[in-house]
Amino acid sequence: MESMENLQGLIESIRTVKHFQSLNLGELHTIVTAGQIRHYKHGQTIFSEGEACSGMFVLIRGCIHLCKFGRQGQMNIMSLIEPVTMFNEVAVLDGGSNPLTAIAIEESMLWQINYNAFQDLMKRIPQVGLSLLRVLAKRNRELIVHYEDLSFRTVIARTAKLLLDLSMGGCKPIDRRNCSIQEMANRIATVPEAISRSLNIIKCQGLISTSRTEIIVISVEQLADLAQIEPIFWGRGLGTFSNTT
Numbered sequence: 001m002e003s004m005e006n007l008q009g010l011i012e013s014i015r016t017v018k019h020f021q022s023l024n025l026g027e028l029h030t031i032v033t034a035g036q037i038r039h040y041k042h043g044q045t046i047f048s049e050g051e052a053c054s055g056m057f058v059l060i061r062g063c064i065h066l067c068k069f070g071r072q073g074q075m076n077i078m079s080l081i082e083p084v085t086m087f088n089e090v091a092v093l094d095g096g097s098n099p100l101t102a103i104a105i106e107e108s109m110l111w112q113i114n115y116n117a118f119q120d121l122m123k124r125i126p127q128v129g130l131s132l133l134r135v136l137a138k139r140n141r142e143l144i145v146h147y148e149d150l151s152f153r154t155v156i157a158r159t160a161k162l163l164l165d166l167s168m169g170g171c172k173p174i175d176r177r178n179c180s181i182q183e184m185a186n187r188i189a190t191v192p193e194a195i196s197r198s199l200n201i202i203k204c205q206g207l208i209s210t211s212r213t214e215i216i217v218i219s220v221e222q223l224a225d226l227a228q229i230e231p232i233f234w235g236r237g238l239g240t241f242s243n244t245t
Helices: 004-015 025-033 089-094 115-124 126-152 155-166 181-187 192-204 220-226
Strands: 036-040 045-047 056-061 064-069 075-081 085-087 101-104 108-113 208-210 214-217 229-234 237-243
Touching: 004 025, 004 056, 004 108, 025 115, 056 089, 075 085, 075 181, 089 115, 089 126, 108 115, 115 126, 126 155, 155 181, 155 192, 155 214, 155 220, 181 192, 192 208
Parallel strands: none
Antiparallel strands: 036 108, 045 101, 056 085, 056 108, 064 075, 064 101, 208 214, 229 237
């Protein structure tokens, strides 16, 4: 178990998870002490799709990719997990196998609770289970958006949408050292060659500028139009986007 100082810090971190914010300190202490801290190195697999339930996790520090793999080993990155975020809720609710593979893309610290301990928590603190209903509803909406992208958007449209996501609506440059062509391809379920062609087309249209180290969005509105999404103005930038398909 963590020291009291580390335990308090962990409670404060868990408390920032939206679905735990309504719980009191005693309940949060009960939740935290029911699990354990785990550390993973860059590139290490946390759990694999199809394996027995690995429990539920909260990412405290680091970054995680949730992935699906094809029969030939091709990777599709379903979600990028950043602190402080909960994941693998489905498996801990139904006790089934892990639906995705989780890989640490940098050194990471996670809080983990196994299936049996979580089931006991739901009996002791019913609000924990009720909160997960909203989590699952959110995940379902994300999957529907992902399905729409793959079904109704061309590769170039998906690339444009990804550029807007990675640049936070054109508010920051995209660091190519942290987001390779291969990773971009994995994010939108295509191949690197298709990403490269799409980037060249978008660049020739004057919507982005590129160098070896970064990609800068020049025209947010035109890129949003190419992505078939409607920009929503937030402050000085275009921070979030909504689907129009």
